[in-house]
Amino acid sequence: MTVRPITGSDITTFHAGRSDLLVLTADGRFQHLDYSDVRPATGKQPTPYEHAAARDGAEVLVLVTRAVIDAEDWLPDSLDDDGRLLPAYADTMAELILADGILPSRVRKAAAATGGARARAVAEVIAYCGGDSDRAGRLLGEPAQGERPGRRCTQHPTDTNRGRLTATHGPQKPAYPLPPGDRIATAVDESLAALGGAQKRVGRVMAVVTAAAVRDVLTGHDADTPFDAGSVELTEGADGSLFATGRYWTAAGEERRLTDGLDDLDGQFAIGEMGEWTPYLDDTNRDVWRPLCEELPERDGRKFYRMDLIKAAALPLD
Incomplete structure (x- = not known):
């Protein structure tokens, strides 16, 4: 069985059937x-991201339940008038399940493994990331709680006063030449400063793009058409990425749906189009987008935010 990321089609196919649970097996099958087919560790009815034992004794990870989808707890108005899950919302749900359920469980598995088992577990994480080794590396190499992301050590690799690797025996001349230590230290500082600046700019640009995407949905991509939107709801995945739920508020505070007045196909396209950009708002630029947001009450253990679109639109693009 080839390990792969979960897709919106996996979820719509599940919801179109009559089963209660969509689960991930240890060998990567959905x-x-x-x-009645599982025994949760809690002894209660299983919930998303809970491990349970199947009838054959094998462990499975519960990804989502029919009850959660039908109640529209995660994504309001994600069902059409006939109770079918809309494909665009299924795609967003797949991203949330991957970020919140599948990847955290597989990263923990890789962290606990050693030797060949660890190599296989790391390869599995990369596969669930769709072959994106950079994303997998960030997940597998996250700093410990309380550490600053991206800066795990407190000294340069050329620091001569602490953190040195000293050898009492071995070769008596260097195996390869290196630039002077001060040049390496300067390069470290400059590259990290450039990275931080680039991450902040991505945050500013994508916040403006989010405001523009809401306008485009409401105006049919006509920038000259008047529209009334003051804020939009976003939900946060386990990896810190943001996703649009489709809910927004007018400047007067009236709650509405971005898909109001659109047919199913146009509504799905609109939400899916936003989903291309909002995930760029994540932990790497949290200090940019978080001040734009009001934190809303959690729903089903998930964080939600109300982003001020007027403030977002005013951010500089440079």
């Missing part, structure tokens, strides 16, 4: 089970 299965449809009923509540």
Whole structure:
């Protein structure tokens, strides 16, 4: 069985059936089970991201339940008038499940493994990231809680006063030449400063893009058409990425849906189009987008924010 990321099609196919649970098996298969097919560790009805034992004793990870989808707890108005899950919302749900459920469990598995088992577990994380080794590396190499992301050591690799690797025996001349230590230290500082600046700019640009995307949905991509939007709801995945739920508020505070007045196809396209950009708002630029947002009450253990679109639109692009 080839390990792969979960897709919106996996979720719509599950929801179109009559099973209670969509689960991930240890060997990477997506299965449809009923509540009677599993034994949760808690002894209660299983919930998303909970491990449970199947009838054959194998462990499975519950990804989502039919009850959660039907209640529209994660993504309001994600079902059409006939109760079918809209594909664009299924795609967003797949991204959330991957970020919040599958990857954290597989990263923990890789962290606990050693030797060949660790190599296989790391390869599995990369596969679930769709082959994106950079994303997998960030997940596998996240700093410990309380450490600053991207800066895990407190000294340069050329610091001669501490952190040195000293050898008492071995070769008596260097295996390869290196630039002077001060040049390496300067390069470290300059590259990290450039990275930080680039991450902040991505945050500013994508916040403006989010405001523009809301306008485009409401005006049909006509920048001259008047529209009334003051804020938009975003939800945060486990990796810190943001996703649009489709809910927004007018300047007067009236709650509405971005898909109001659109047919199913146009509504799905609109939400899917926003989903191309909002995930760039994440932990790497949190200090940019977080001040634009009001934190809303959690729903089903998930964080939600209300982003001020007027403030977002006013951010500089440079």
